Amino acid sequence: MSGGSGWHRFAETFLNTSVMLKYLPDILSGVLVTLELALLVVVTGIAAGLALALLRSLALRPLNWLIIGVVDLFRSLPPLVVIVLIYFGLPSIDVAPSGFVSTWLSLALVLMAFSEEIFWAGITSVAKGQWEAARSTGLSFGQTLLNVVLPQAIRLTIPPLTNRTIAITKGTALGTVVAVTEILGQASSAMSNSYNPSPLMMGAAAYLVLFLPVVVAGRFIETRFAWKR
Amino acid sequence: MIQTFFNREIIVAAWPIVLAGLRNTVLLSLLVVPLGLLGGLILALLASVKYPAVRWALMAWVDFFRAFPPLVLLILLFAGLPFAGLELGGFVCVAIAFFLNTGAYYGEILRAGIDSVPAGQTEAARSTGLSRLQAMTYVVLPQAVRNVLPDLLSNTLEVVKLTSLGSVVAVPELLYQARQAQSLTYSPTPIVVAAAIYFVMLWPVVRLLSRLENRALAAR
Numbered sequence: 001m002s003g004g005s006g007w008h009r010f011a012e013t014f015l016n017t018s019v020m021l022k023y024l025p026d027i028l029s030g031v032l033v034t035l036e037l038a039l040l041v042v043v044t045g046i047a048a049g050l051a052l053a054l055l056r057s058l059a060l061r062p063l064n065w066l067i068i069g070v071v072d073l074f075r076s077l078p079p080l081v082v083i084v085l086i087y088f089g090l091p092s093i094d095v096a097p098s099g100f101v102s103t104w105l106s107l108a109l110v111l112m113a114f115s116e117e118i119f120w121a122g123i124t125s126v127a128k129g130q131w132e133a134a135r136s137t138g139l140s141f142g143q144t145l146l147n148v149v150l151p152q153a154i155r156l157t158i159p160p161l162t163n164r165t166i167a168i169t170k171g172t173a174l175g176t177v178v179a180v181t182e183i184l185g186q187a188s189s190a191m192s193n194s195y196n197p198s199p200l201m202m203g204a205a206a207y208l209v210l211f212l213p214v215v216v217a218g219r220f221i222e223t224r225f226a227w228k229r
Numbered sequence: 230m231i232q233t234f235f236n237r238e239i240i241v242a243a244w245p246i247v248l249a250g251l252r253n254t255v256l257l258s259l260l261v262v263p264l265g266l267l268g269g270l271i272l273a274l275l276a277s278v279k280y281p282a283v284r285w286a287l288m289a290w291v292d293f294f295r296a297f298p299p300l301v302l303l304i305l306l307f308a309g310l311p312f313a314g315l316e317l318g319g320f321v322c323v324a325i326a327f328f329l330n331t332g333a334y335y336g337e338i339l340r341a342g343i344d345s346v347p348a349g350q351t352e353a354a355r356s357t358g359l360s361r362l363q364a365m366t367y368v369v370l371p372q373a374v375r376n377v378l379p380d381l382l383s384n385t386l387e388v389v390k391l392t393s394l395g396s397v398v399a400v401p402e403l404l405y406q407a408r409q410a411q412s413l414t415y416s417p418t419p420i421v422v423a424a425a426i427y428f429v430m431l432w433p434v435v436r437l438l439s440r441l442e443n444r445a446l447a448a449r
Contacts, residue, residue, distance in 0.1 A: 013312050072439075076431040078390035081404055081424050088408075089417035092233045121442055166295070167387075173298035177397060184301055188308070197309040204301055211296035219292070 016198040023190040023199045030186030031206050033100075037172045037182060038210075040104050042165055045111025052112065053119035057145065067116070074113035079171045082106040087178040099178035111168045118161050122153030158225045162218040170211060183207060236418045243410035243419040250406025251426055257402055258389045261327040265388055268332020273339035277365070287336075294333035300394055302326045307398045319398035331388045338380045342373030379441040386434050390427070403427065 056067050074082070087102035097105065126149045134144040176185035187203030276287045294302075306322040317325070346369050354364035374381065396405035407423035 010313070014309070072432055072435050073428060075386075075435045076428045077424055078393040078404070078427060080393045080396070081420070081427060084404065084408065085417070085420050085424055088411065089234065089420060092417050093230065117439065117442070124443070170296075170298040173300045176300070184298070184304065188304065191308065197312045200305060200309050204297070204305055207298055207301055208293070208296055211298075212292065215292045215296045219288075 014197055014201050016196055019194050019196045019198040020202055023186075023194065023202070026186045026190050027183065027199065027202050027206055030181060030183035030203065031210070033180065034172050034182040034206075034210065037100065037104055037107075037175060037180070038169045041107040041111060041169060041172065044104075045108040045168070046115050046161070046165070048108065048112035049115025050119050052116040053123060054145070056116070056120055057123055071113045071116050074109050075117070077110075079106055079110050079168070080174050080177065082109065083174055083178055099175060099180040102178055103172065103175035103180055107168055107171050107174075110171075111165065114164045114168065115161060118157045118164065119153065122155075122157035123149060125156055126152045155225060159218075159222045162221050166211065166214055166218055169214075170207075173207070234417055234421045236416055239414050239416045239418040240422055243407075243414060243422065246406050246410045246413075247403070247419055247422055247426070250401060250403040250423065253401050253406075254389075254392055254403040257323070257392045257395060257400065260324060261331065261392060262385055262388055264324060264328045265331030265335050268328045269335025269337075269339050272332060272336030273343055274365070276336070276340045277343050277369075291333045291337050294330050295337075297330070299326060299330045299391060300397065302330055303394055303398060319395065319400045322398055323392075323395050323400055326394075327388065327391070331384070331391070334384050334387075335381070338377050338384060339373065341380075342377035343369060345376045346372045379438065382434065382441070383438055386431060386438065389431065393427075 052067050052071070056064055083102055083106040086097060086106055087099060090097055090102075130148055130152070131144060134148040135141075139147065172180075172182055173184045175182050176188060179185065183203045183206050187199045190199035191197055272287055272291065276284055278284075303322055303326040306317065306325055307319060310317060310322075350368055350372065351364050354368040355361070359367065392402055393404040395402045396408060399405065401409075403423050403426060404420075407419045410419035411417060
Protein backbone atom coordinates (compact mmCIF):
# COMPACT_ATOMS: atom_id res chain seq x y z
CA MET A 1 0.00 0.00 0.00
CA SER A 2 1.37 3.41 -0.84
CA GLY A 3 1.58 6.20 1.73
CA GLY A 4 -1.01 8.20 -0.19
CA SER A 5 -3.71 5.58 0.02
CA GLY A 6 -2.86 4.99 3.69
CA TRP A 7 -3.58 8.63 4.45
CA HIS A 8 -6.65 8.45 2.26
CA ARG A 9 -8.02 5.53 4.25
CA PHE A 10 -7.21 7.27 7.52
CA ALA A 11 -9.02 10.43 6.42
CA GLU A 12 -11.93 8.40 5.08
CA THR A 13 -12.33 6.73 8.49
CA PHE A 14 -11.41 9.38 11.02
CA LEU A 15 -12.18 12.61 9.16
CA ASN A 16 -15.08 11.55 7.02
CA THR A 17 -16.60 14.74 5.63
CA SER A 18 -20.12 13.48 5.00
CA VAL A 19 -20.38 11.92 8.47
CA MET A 20 -18.98 15.09 10.01
CA LEU A 21 -21.46 17.32 8.20
CA LYS A 22 -24.34 15.08 9.20
CA TYR A 23 -23.49 15.14 12.90
CA LEU A 24 -22.18 18.71 13.15
CA PRO A 25 -25.51 20.01 14.57
CA ASP A 26 -25.43 17.33 17.29
CA ILE A 27 -21.89 18.26 18.29
CA LEU A 28 -22.80 21.95 18.31
CA SER A 29 -25.78 21.32 20.59
CA GLY A 30 -23.33 19.36 22.78
CA VAL A 31 -21.06 22.41 22.85
CA LEU A 32 -23.96 24.51 24.13
CA VAL A 33 -24.73 22.02 26.91
CA THR A 34 -21.03 21.85 27.88
CA LEU A 35 -20.81 25.65 27.97
CA GLU A 36 -23.98 25.95 30.04
CA LEU A 37 -22.79 23.28 32.48
CA ALA A 38 -19.29 24.78 32.71
CA LEU A 39 -20.58 28.30 33.42
CA LEU A 40 -22.98 27.05 36.09
CA VAL A 41 -20.23 25.02 37.76
CA VAL A 42 -17.72 27.88 37.73
CA VAL A 43 -20.10 30.55 39.02
CA THR A 44 -21.81 28.51 41.74
CA GLY A 45 -18.70 26.56 42.77
CA ILE A 46 -16.48 29.61 43.22
CA ALA A 47 -19.25 31.66 44.89
CA ALA A 48 -19.91 28.84 47.37
CA GLY A 49 -16.16 28.43 48.00
CA LEU A 50 -15.73 32.14 48.68
CA ALA A 51 -18.77 32.14 50.98
CA LEU A 52 -17.34 29.22 52.99
CA ALA A 53 -13.93 30.91 53.27
CA LEU A 54 -15.55 34.12 54.53
CA LEU A 55 -17.64 32.15 57.05
CA ARG A 56 -14.45 30.42 58.18
CA SER A 57 -12.79 33.78 58.87
CA LEU A 58 -15.42 34.40 61.57
CA ALA A 59 -13.46 31.78 63.56
CA LEU A 60 -16.46 30.02 65.13
CA ARG A 61 -15.09 26.65 66.27
CA PRO A 62 -17.97 24.21 65.52
CA LEU A 63 -18.76 25.97 62.23
CA ASN A 64 -15.13 25.76 61.15
CA TRP A 65 -14.97 22.03 61.88
CA LEU A 66 -18.06 21.57 59.73
CA ILE A 67 -16.54 23.60 56.89
CA ILE A 68 -13.22 21.74 57.07
CA GLY A 69 -15.11 18.43 57.12
CA VAL A 70 -17.12 19.25 53.99
CA VAL A 71 -14.06 20.63 52.19
CA ASP A 72 -11.95 17.58 53.03
CA LEU A 73 -14.74 15.25 51.93
CA PHE A 74 -15.01 16.77 48.47
CA ARG A 75 -11.25 17.02 48.07
CA SER A 76 -10.95 13.30 48.84
CA LEU A 77 -13.72 11.90 46.63
CA PRO A 78 -13.21 11.47 42.89
CA PRO A 79 -15.72 13.72 41.02
CA LEU A 80 -17.04 10.74 39.07
CA VAL A 81 -17.86 8.96 42.33
CA VAL A 82 -19.79 12.01 43.55
CA ILE A 83 -21.71 12.16 40.27
CA VAL A 84 -22.62 8.48 40.39
CA LEU A 85 -23.56 8.74 44.06
CA ILE A 86 -25.95 11.64 43.43
CA TYR A 87 -27.42 10.29 40.20
CA PHE A 88 -27.89 6.65 41.23
CA GLY A 89 -28.16 7.13 44.99
CA LEU A 90 -30.67 9.93 45.50
CA PRO A 91 -33.54 8.26 43.56
CA SER A 92 -33.64 5.72 46.42
CA ILE A 93 -35.04 8.46 48.65
CA ASP A 94 -37.39 9.69 45.92
CA VAL A 95 -35.25 12.60 44.79
CA ALA A 96 -34.36 12.02 41.15
CA PRO A 97 -31.98 14.72 39.88
CA SER A 98 -31.33 14.64 36.13
CA GLY A 99 -27.87 13.79 34.81
CA PHE A 100 -27.32 17.50 34.14
CA VAL A 101 -28.24 18.51 37.69
CA SER A 102 -26.19 15.65 39.18
CA THR A 103 -23.11 16.65 37.21
CA TRP A 104 -23.55 20.34 37.97
CA LEU A 105 -24.08 19.73 41.68
CA SER A 106 -21.13 17.34 41.95
CA LEU A 107 -18.61 19.49 40.11
CA ALA A 108 -19.81 22.63 41.90
CA LEU A 109 -19.30 20.90 45.28
CA VAL A 110 -15.80 19.80 44.27
CA LEU A 111 -14.90 23.26 42.97
CA MET A 112 -16.38 24.78 46.15
CA ALA A 113 -14.09 22.60 48.26
CA PHE A 114 -10.93 23.42 46.31
CA SER A 115 -11.69 27.12 45.97
CA GLU A 116 -12.49 27.42 49.71
CA GLU A 117 -9.02 26.04 50.47
CA ILE A 118 -7.44 28.48 48.02
CA PHE A 119 -9.40 31.52 49.26
CA TRP A 120 -8.70 30.56 52.86
CA ALA A 121 -4.99 30.21 52.16
CA GLY A 122 -5.15 33.66 50.55
CA ILE A 123 -6.92 35.21 53.53
CA THR A 124 -4.55 33.68 56.09
CA SER A 125 -1.55 34.74 54.03
CA VAL A 126 -2.35 38.41 54.59
CA ALA A 127 -0.18 39.40 57.54
CA LYS A 128 -1.88 39.86 60.91
CA GLY A 129 -0.46 43.39 61.11
CA GLN A 130 -2.68 44.33 58.17
CA TRP A 131 -5.78 43.33 60.14
CA GLU A 132 -4.60 45.11 63.25
CA ALA A 133 -3.60 48.26 61.42
CA ALA A 134 -6.93 48.39 59.54
CA ARG A 135 -8.97 47.75 62.67
CA SER A 136 -7.00 50.38 64.63
CA THR A 137 -7.89 53.02 62.05
CA GLY A 138 -11.53 52.39 62.96
CA LEU A 139 -12.59 50.05 60.12
CA SER A 140 -15.11 47.39 61.13
CA PHE A 141 -14.42 43.65 60.75
CA GLY A 142 -16.42 43.58 57.51
CA GLN A 143 -14.73 46.68 56.10
CA THR A 144 -11.28 45.30 56.95
CA LEU A 145 -12.08 42.01 55.25
CA LEU A 146 -13.58 43.66 52.19
CA ASN A 147 -11.27 46.62 51.63
CA VAL A 148 -7.93 45.48 53.04
CA VAL A 149 -7.63 41.71 53.27
CA LEU A 150 -9.60 40.42 50.26
CA PRO A 151 -7.89 42.62 47.64
CA GLN A 152 -4.50 41.30 48.77
CA ALA A 153 -5.78 37.74 49.13
CA ILE A 154 -7.43 37.61 45.70
CA ARG A 155 -4.16 38.45 43.99
CA LEU A 156 -2.53 35.45 45.60
CA THR A 157 -5.41 33.13 44.84
CA ILE A 158 -5.90 33.85 41.16
CA PRO A 159 -3.19 31.61 39.66
CA PRO A 160 -4.03 28.42 41.63
CA LEU A 161 -7.75 29.14 41.32
CA THR A 162 -7.52 29.43 37.53
CA ASN A 163 -5.68 26.12 37.19
CA ARG A 164 -8.04 24.29 39.52
CA THR A 165 -11.12 25.75 37.85
CA ILE A 166 -9.93 24.60 34.42
CA ALA A 167 -9.19 21.10 35.70
CA ILE A 168 -12.60 20.76 37.34
CA THR A 169 -14.54 22.34 34.47
CA LYS A 170 -13.02 19.79 32.07
CA GLY A 171 -14.86 17.29 34.25
CA THR A 172 -18.11 18.27 32.51
CA ALA A 173 -17.18 15.42 30.13
CA LEU A 174 -17.93 13.07 33.03
CA GLY A 175 -21.59 13.98 32.57
CA THR A 176 -21.66 11.55 29.65
CA VAL A 177 -21.63 8.69 32.19
CA VAL A 178 -25.02 9.86 33.50
CA ALA A 179 -26.46 10.55 30.02
CA VAL A 180 -25.88 14.30 29.83
CA THR A 181 -25.98 15.28 26.16
CA GLU A 182 -22.78 17.36 26.32
CA ILE A 183 -20.02 17.14 23.70
CA LEU A 184 -18.66 13.71 24.60
CA GLY A 185 -22.16 12.25 24.99
CA GLN A 186 -23.26 13.57 21.60
CA ALA A 187 -20.03 12.43 19.96
CA SER A 188 -20.27 8.93 21.42
CA SER A 189 -23.84 8.36 20.35
CA ALA A 190 -23.13 9.81 16.88
CA MET A 191 -20.20 7.41 16.64
CA SER A 192 -22.32 4.37 17.47
CA ASN A 193 -25.08 5.52 15.09
CA SER A 194 -22.71 6.07 12.18
CA TYR A 195 -20.20 3.27 12.90
CA ASN A 196 -17.56 5.91 12.28
CA PRO A 197 -15.15 7.65 14.66
CA SER A 198 -15.29 11.04 12.87
CA PRO A 199 -17.85 12.51 15.32
CA LEU A 200 -15.49 11.64 18.17
CA MET A 201 -12.67 13.49 16.41
CA MET A 202 -15.02 16.46 16.01
CA GLY A 203 -15.91 16.29 19.70
CA ALA A 204 -12.23 16.18 20.63
CA ALA A 205 -11.60 19.22 18.44
CA ALA A 206 -14.53 21.03 20.09
CA TYR A 207 -12.99 20.48 23.53
CA LEU A 208 -9.70 21.91 22.30
CA VAL A 209 -11.44 24.95 20.82
CA LEU A 210 -13.24 25.55 24.12
CA PHE A 211 -10.46 24.83 26.60
CA LEU A 212 -7.16 25.59 24.86
CA PRO A 213 -7.71 29.39 24.97
CA VAL A 214 -8.56 29.11 28.68
CA VAL A 215 -5.41 27.07 29.39
CA VAL A 216 -3.24 29.55 27.48
CA ALA A 217 -4.93 32.46 29.27
CA GLY A 218 -4.29 30.62 32.55
CA ARG A 219 -0.60 30.45 31.74
CA PHE A 220 -0.59 34.20 31.05
CA ILE A 221 -2.45 34.96 34.28
CA GLU A 222 0.01 32.78 36.19
CA THR A 223 2.97 34.93 35.13
CA ARG A 224 1.02 38.19 35.34
CA PHE A 225 -0.10 37.66 38.93
CA ALA A 226 3.00 35.91 40.20
CA TRP A 227 4.62 37.61 43.18
CA LYS A 228 7.77 39.41 42.22
CA ARG A 229 10.45 38.12 44.53
CA MET B 230 -32.29 6.23 55.30
CA ILE B 231 -29.58 4.07 56.86
CA GLN B 232 -31.45 1.02 55.55
CA THR B 233 -31.09 2.41 52.04
CA PHE B 234 -27.61 3.90 52.00
CA PHE B 235 -25.79 1.82 54.57
CA ASN B 236 -27.62 -1.50 54.62
CA ARG B 237 -25.61 -4.03 56.65
CA GLU B 238 -26.72 -7.13 54.79
CA ILE B 239 -25.87 -5.55 51.46
CA ILE B 240 -22.49 -4.37 52.76
CA VAL B 241 -21.71 -7.95 53.78
CA ALA B 242 -22.89 -9.34 50.44
CA ALA B 243 -21.09 -6.71 48.33
CA TRP B 244 -17.89 -6.59 50.38
CA PRO B 245 -15.87 -9.20 48.38
CA ILE B 246 -16.78 -7.47 45.09
CA VAL B 247 -15.91 -4.01 46.37
CA LEU B 248 -12.72 -5.29 48.00
CA ALA B 249 -11.53 -6.74 44.67
CA GLY B 250 -12.14 -3.27 43.22
CA LEU B 251 -10.08 -1.64 45.94
CA ARG B 252 -7.23 -4.05 45.23
CA ASN B 253 -7.32 -3.12 41.53
CA THR B 254 -7.49 0.61 42.30
CA VAL B 255 -4.36 0.29 44.43
CA LEU B 256 -2.58 -1.76 41.73
CA LEU B 257 -3.71 0.64 39.00
CA SER B 258 -2.45 3.63 41.02
CA LEU B 259 0.88 1.87 41.58
CA LEU B 260 1.15 1.59 37.81
CA VAL B 261 -0.12 4.96 36.61
CA VAL B 262 1.58 7.21 39.17
CA PRO B 263 5.13 6.06 38.24
CA LEU B 264 4.09 6.10 34.57
CA GLY B 265 2.89 9.71 34.84
CA LEU B 266 6.01 10.69 36.80
CA LEU B 267 8.16 9.10 34.09
CA GLY B 268 6.30 11.02 31.39
CA GLY B 269 6.65 14.21 33.42
CA LEU B 270 10.36 13.64 34.02
CA ILE B 271 10.98 13.17 30.31
CA LEU B 272 9.13 16.43 29.56
CA ALA B 273 10.90 18.36 32.32
CA LEU B 274 14.35 17.12 31.25
CA LEU B 275 13.63 18.02 27.64
CA ALA B 276 12.47 21.47 28.79
CA SER B 277 15.75 22.03 30.66
CA VAL B 278 17.40 22.13 27.24
CA LYS B 279 17.59 25.83 26.54
CA TYR B 280 16.54 25.80 22.85
CA PRO B 281 13.48 28.07 22.56
CA ALA B 282 11.96 25.86 19.86
CA VAL B 283 12.08 22.83 22.17
CA ARG B 284 10.54 24.78 25.03
CA TRP B 285 7.75 26.09 22.81
CA ALA B 286 6.99 22.63 21.46
CA LEU B 287 6.85 21.23 24.99
CA MET B 288 4.64 24.06 26.17
CA ALA B 289 2.24 23.33 23.31
CA TRP B 290 2.30 19.60 24.20
CA VAL B 291 1.57 20.29 27.87
CA ASP B 292 -1.19 22.82 27.11
CA PHE B 293 -2.77 20.40 24.64
CA PHE B 294 -3.16 17.72 27.29
CA ARG B 295 -4.18 20.22 29.94
CA ALA B 296 -7.01 21.37 27.67
CA PHE B 297 -8.09 17.86 26.76
CA PRO B 298 -10.45 16.18 29.26
CA PRO B 299 -8.83 12.88 30.32
CA LEU B 300 -12.11 11.02 29.76
CA VAL B 301 -12.21 12.22 26.13
CA LEU B 302 -8.64 11.02 25.63
CA LEU B 303 -9.54 7.66 27.16
CA ILE B 304 -12.65 7.22 24.98
CA LEU B 305 -10.67 8.27 21.91
CA LEU B 306 -8.15 5.49 22.59
CA PHE B 307 -10.73 2.92 23.65
CA ALA B 308 -13.48 3.51 21.09
CA GLY B 309 -11.64 5.37 18.31
CA LEU B 310 -8.51 3.29 17.77
CA PRO B 311 -10.39 0.05 16.95
CA PHE B 312 -11.48 1.81 13.73
CA ALA B 313 -7.79 1.92 12.79
CA GLY B 314 -7.61 -1.81 13.48
CA LEU B 315 -5.94 -1.27 16.84
CA GLU B 316 -7.93 -2.84 19.66
CA LEU B 317 -6.26 -2.16 22.99
CA GLY B 318 -7.94 -3.31 26.18
CA GLY B 319 -9.41 -0.86 28.68
CA PHE B 320 -6.43 -1.37 30.93
CA VAL B 321 -3.84 -0.48 28.28
CA CYS B 322 -5.92 2.54 27.22
CA VAL B 323 -5.98 3.80 30.80
CA ALA B 324 -2.20 3.36 31.04
CA ILE B 325 -1.57 5.32 27.81
CA ALA B 326 -4.08 8.07 28.64
CA PHE B 327 -2.56 8.55 32.09
CA PHE B 328 0.97 8.57 30.71
CA LEU B 329 -0.04 11.40 28.36
CA ASN B 330 -2.44 13.36 30.56
CA THR B 331 -0.88 13.12 34.01
CA GLY B 332 2.57 13.21 32.45
CA ALA B 333 1.80 16.71 31.19
CA TYR B 334 0.80 17.87 34.68
CA TYR B 335 3.80 16.23 36.38
CA GLY B 336 6.03 17.68 33.66
CA GLU B 337 4.81 21.21 34.33
CA ILE B 338 5.42 20.79 38.09
CA LEU B 339 8.89 19.27 37.66
CA ARG B 340 9.85 21.97 35.14
CA ALA B 341 8.91 24.66 37.66
CA GLY B 342 10.99 22.77 40.22
CA ILE B 343 14.03 22.64 37.98
CA ASP B 344 13.61 26.32 37.13
CA SER B 345 13.56 27.12 40.85
CA VAL B 346 17.07 25.75 41.37
CA PRO B 347 19.58 28.58 40.85
CA ALA B 348 21.82 28.22 37.78
CA GLY B 349 24.85 28.50 40.08
CA GLN B 350 24.08 24.99 41.32
CA THR B 351 24.52 23.49 37.87
CA GLU B 352 27.59 25.61 37.19
CA ALA B 353 29.21 24.61 40.49
CA ALA B 354 28.42 20.95 39.90
CA ARG B 355 29.78 21.08 36.35
CA SER B 356 32.94 22.82 37.50
CA THR B 357 33.67 19.99 39.92
CA GLY B 358 33.80 17.68 36.92
CA LEU B 359 30.28 16.20 36.99
CA SER B 360 28.80 15.53 33.57
CA ARG B 361 25.63 17.35 32.52
CA LEU B 362 23.54 14.26 33.35
CA GLN B 363 25.27 13.74 36.70
CA ALA B 364 24.75 17.39 37.64
CA MET B 365 21.05 17.05 36.81
CA THR B 366 20.59 13.73 38.62
CA TYR B 367 22.59 14.37 41.78
CA VAL B 368 22.46 18.13 42.24
CA VAL B 369 19.53 19.78 40.47
CA LEU B 370 16.75 17.17 40.57
CA PRO B 371 16.90 16.43 44.32
CA GLN B 372 16.56 20.14 45.09
CA ALA B 373 13.92 20.59 42.38
CA VAL B 374 11.77 17.76 43.75
CA ARG B 375 12.06 19.09 47.30
CA ASN B 376 10.95 22.55 46.17
CA VAL B 377 7.77 21.27 44.51
CA LEU B 378 6.97 18.34 46.81
CA PRO B 379 3.53 19.67 47.87
CA ASP B 380 2.53 20.13 44.21
CA LEU B 381 3.77 16.65 43.32
CA LEU B 382 1.80 15.17 46.20
CA SER B 383 -1.30 17.16 45.28
CA ASN B 384 -1.10 15.96 41.68
CA THR B 385 -0.59 12.37 42.82
CA LEU B 386 -3.79 12.65 44.86
CA GLU B 387 -5.62 13.80 41.72
CA VAL B 388 -4.13 10.92 39.72
CA VAL B 389 -5.33 8.33 42.23
CA LYS B 390 -8.81 9.90 42.17
CA LEU B 391 -8.69 9.90 38.38
CA THR B 392 -8.25 6.10 38.25
CA SER B 393 -12.04 6.03 38.79
CA LEU B 394 -12.30 6.85 35.06
CA GLY B 395 -11.23 3.24 34.46
CA SER B 396 -14.82 2.29 35.30
CA VAL B 397 -15.97 3.82 32.00
CA VAL B 398 -13.83 1.39 29.98
CA ALA B 399 -14.65 -1.67 32.12
CA VAL B 400 -11.45 -1.76 34.15
CA PRO B 401 -12.64 -3.49 37.33
CA GLU B 402 -11.43 -0.85 39.78
CA LEU B 403 -13.26 0.36 42.89
CA LEU B 404 -16.01 2.42 41.24
CA TYR B 405 -16.64 -0.19 38.50
CA GLN B 406 -16.95 -3.00 41.05
CA ALA B 407 -19.22 -0.88 43.25
CA ARG B 408 -21.52 -0.22 40.30
CA GLN B 409 -21.57 -3.93 39.49
CA ALA B 410 -22.56 -4.65 43.09
CA GLN B 411 -25.14 -1.88 42.88
CA SER B 412 -26.85 -3.43 39.88
CA LEU B 413 -26.75 -6.88 41.50
CA THR B 414 -28.29 -5.69 44.76
CA TYR B 415 -30.54 -2.87 43.47
CA SER B 416 -29.15 -0.73 46.28
CA PRO B 417 -26.97 2.40 46.38
CA THR B 418 -25.16 0.98 49.44
CA PRO B 419 -22.16 -0.42 47.48
CA ILE B 420 -21.49 3.02 45.97
CA VAL B 421 -21.66 4.62 49.40
CA VAL B 422 -19.20 1.98 50.62
CA ALA B 423 -16.86 2.73 47.70
CA ALA B 424 -17.07 6.46 48.43
CA ALA B 425 -16.30 5.75 52.09
CA ILE B 426 -13.25 3.69 51.05
CA TYR B 427 -11.96 6.51 48.82
CA PHE B 428 -12.44 8.95 51.68
CA VAL B 429 -10.70 6.80 54.30
CA MET B 430 -7.85 6.11 51.88
CA LEU B 431 -7.31 9.69 50.66
CA TRP B 432 -8.36 11.87 53.58
CA PRO B 433 -4.94 11.57 55.33
CA VAL B 434 -3.31 12.85 52.14
CA VAL B 435 -5.73 15.79 51.96
CA ARG B 436 -4.96 16.68 55.62
CA LEU B 437 -1.22 16.43 55.00
CA LEU B 438 -1.55 18.66 51.94
CA SER B 439 -3.47 21.30 53.89
CA ARG B 440 -0.67 21.36 56.45
CA LEU B 441 2.06 21.58 53.82
CA GLU B 442 0.24 24.43 52.08
CA ASN B 443 -0.24 26.32 55.34
CA ARG B 444 3.40 25.86 56.25
CA ALA B 445 4.47 27.13 52.83
CA LEU B 446 2.34 30.25 53.38
CA ALA B 447 3.63 30.79 56.92
CA ALA B 448 7.21 30.65 55.60
CA ARG B 449 6.51 33.43 53.14
